[in-house]
Amino acid sequence: MATQEINDDRIALLQGTLDLLILKTLVLGPCHGQGVARLIQRQSEDVFLVDHGSLYVALQRLEDKEWIRAKWGVSDNNRKARFYSLTPRGREQLVEKTSEWRRLTRAMGLILDTGVEPQGEEA
């Protein structure tokens, strides 16, 4: 059985962040699952590792919540693919989640930036 190699430069996505990333990616326009994965990976400068299985389950979850909708279509290179796009509700959620995330990172920053910075590798 093949075991997944973990590239040390990549970080496994935190719980809950994937939804936000998907929504953000789709702001740019409709896109299929594989494209979403690639975009996230590329835009995070290959820091994020997107587990493809989780991605599709997350897409389905968002679709069930009606934040995104999906339609079968044809990709640039003429392959059949399921294209996702944001719904108005999805847009609202994106705004909300983004500001939530901002507050979170700011708070994290405040805590982590005070005092002495740890030297060396990450914990």
Added chain:
Amino acid sequence: MFRRRRSAQDFAEEIKAHLELEADDLESEGLSADEARWRARREFGNIRAAQERFYMKGRWAWLDKMWRDLRFGFRSLRQSPGFAATAILTLALGIGANTAVFSVMNAVLLKSLPVADPDRVVYLRTTNPPHGTGTVNSTETISYPVYDALRQQVRGLSPVMAYVPLSGSKVAVRIGAQPEEAEGDMVSGTFFSGLGVNLPRGRGFTEQDETNHAPIAVISYNYWTRRFARDPAVLGRTLYVNSLPMTIVGVSAEGFEGVEDGGSTDFWIPLQNRPELNAWGAPPEDGKTYIANPTWWCLRMIGRLAPGVTRAQAIAQLQPVFQTAAYVGLGSPPKNTKPPVLSFVDAKGFAGNDDVYGKPLRMLMAMVGLVLLIALMNVVMLLLARNATRQREFSLRQALGAGRGELLRQLLTESLILVAAGGALAWGFAVMATRLLGRWAQIESSLAPDKTVLLFTLAVLVCAALLFGVAPLRIALAGRAELALKTSAATSNADAGKSLTGRIIVALQMALCVVLLVGGGLLIRTLRNLENTPLGMNVDGLVVFGVKPNIPSIPEGVAFYVNLMNNLRVLPGVESVTVMEERIGSWWSDNSDMMVDGRLPDVASGASRTVRSNIAGPDFFRTLGVPILAGRDFADSDTASSPHVGIINEEFAKRFLPNQNPLGHTTGLDNGQYTMTIVGVVKNHKYRSIDEEPIPMAWYMYAQIPMVGPMHVEMRVHGEPLAILPAARKVVQQLDPNLPLIRPMTQRAQYDLTISHQTLFARLAGFFGVLAVVLVATGLYGTLAYRVNMRTAEIGVRMAVGAGRGQVVWMILKDSLLLTVAGVMMGVPLAMLVGRALASSLYGVKPLDAASYLLAVVGVAVVALAASALPAGRAASIDPMKALRTE
């Protein structure tokens, strides 16, 4: 909402598309096609896991899970078909019996009258009718003048409706050429509109129709179906009622068969004033029909509360009017008499049903409730037993990671299957049983289960399903995972075999069984007593039928009957023939105070002066076979012109003419009419019904009183009594081709009708008693057999170390004997309570009848012993080596 918009296949396709897209991208980044495909797959990770996650999130998953549980349940039930069949059958019997009895109760006691807004409809009831007044029913009927006064008072009841049968039973009608019988009522013009009964075809009556005594009729839906095959052309046809033509103008709504239960009304006509259509089919008294007779309280009344009026207000409105009207034409009320009082009775159900059927039905409901309890206990025990043997299975499943929730779900599913199958079967039983019951009890209104009954049954089923699911769970969970590792039958099953719960249930069941057997026994002995009650006459060989000739004058009426009797007497096989006004054994009687020697007789204070009288023809007592103690029978020579003669019974003589020869004294009505000289004294015999007590009786000679109407003909014949009927019919129709024989039957059958309720009640009670015994026996056998099974290893060990067969058998029997004793100890006091509650339904047997109790106890003991003997025998024949090797 519950359906996922996407199929799992669609999801799989998307993943496939992803792999292709990814491979394309990788290829464009410079990998070879093969490597690109491989990398794409590898990067995706576990495809199956993703699909599974997709699937588990699906809303169909729970359904699929349930489907799997169901299949698993079926499989595991199929592995023990005996258990499944027993459980399902037990449930079906228990629940079916309850559904059937409840559905009868619902139809007879709980269902509202099929009228609009039944809460506002009331029956009118009276007490203390004026002195000298004859009533048809002492509390339910009033006279026409009183009705006329009440209906003017529209602020209390609006409207007040009168209805009265055209006959005590059925009335002669004709549609085609052949005379037939039907049940018909005369009613107020406001009857249909006031009750709010729809007439989907034709019209109802108007007040105008009542005033004009219009010759029109409305027929019931049932009669329309039965007699006219729902012919839409029935409107406008002629229905001859006692030879008078009535035009059919309407068909009533389906389900409406009158406002009295017991029979179903076939047709209604507006209140009439013709002597042929007198109330109750009675001959006019002194030429007066019910309309002109203030002393004959014969109309039944029902009313609708006027809008916005409460019952109390309506009563207050009507009471003074009623009390005045009651004495109109009778002078002022004598002093010290209680004034007549008007009251209302809920018309929510059928009036009178509660008196007749209420008590027996509630008793039956309680009985079948007990049967159900026994049945449920049985199934619980079976389940406990079955699941105890599966304890290792449960432990193993828990050890393999099944949660308690899953075990519960599995148990619930199995119980659901059992309950659903049992319930479906029960419904079938109930539908069949109610049909049979209806025929048996001669209740013509429909008893079939309806929506209310369905709800009741479903409620019972749900309770049962929950009970069966939860009860065994305790056992299932008690076997913890580590138990699976204990593989010895001797240890892992030992506790289950001695479960305290099981013992308590068995003892309780036996207690309930004792109760049911005692109840059934008491009622069956009651029935025996009733059936064997001497009637005081020889009913075998007697046949009776009614005739209702058209009688223009009294001499012509007498002549008709003289002719009829003479013509019947000469028929071959006929021994003697007589006539009577009221058919004996039909619940009818004419009750009044009578004068003796010109004054009301003295009686001990508190004793009743009431005399039952009847009007009879020549050879009356010889025909019936009632012994004449002194004097003579009526004879053909007693005519209108000869001295008027009467006959009394022993009780009359004893009460009103004690210690003297009654012959030669006179008796007559308390208003001085119809005085006659006593020429005979006959032995007491049953008159109205089998279970009546002796009461003073007097008989008038029919040819000597100024009233001749419909009569019943009694014939004593050789051989089969009913065989004479065709010849008798010919004789009657030679005299008048329009006359049907009314309710022809043997006199024995007529008397049996008076105990038909008791008969039905006793048979059903007996049946449920037997059913309980069968259930208890199967339950007991099942439980005991299972316990012995559980102890196979233990018994093997005991026998291996030297226990004899006898000892083993005793060990098993002792156990069930102890349980029997406990059950009987609980059951007997309970049965005594039930016996006391039954007391009023018993005849000739005491609530503490020792024989019934003894039989019940012996019955239960025999069942218990028989059910234990088999498993005990099996236990004793265990080969110790084999038993120990079952490991």
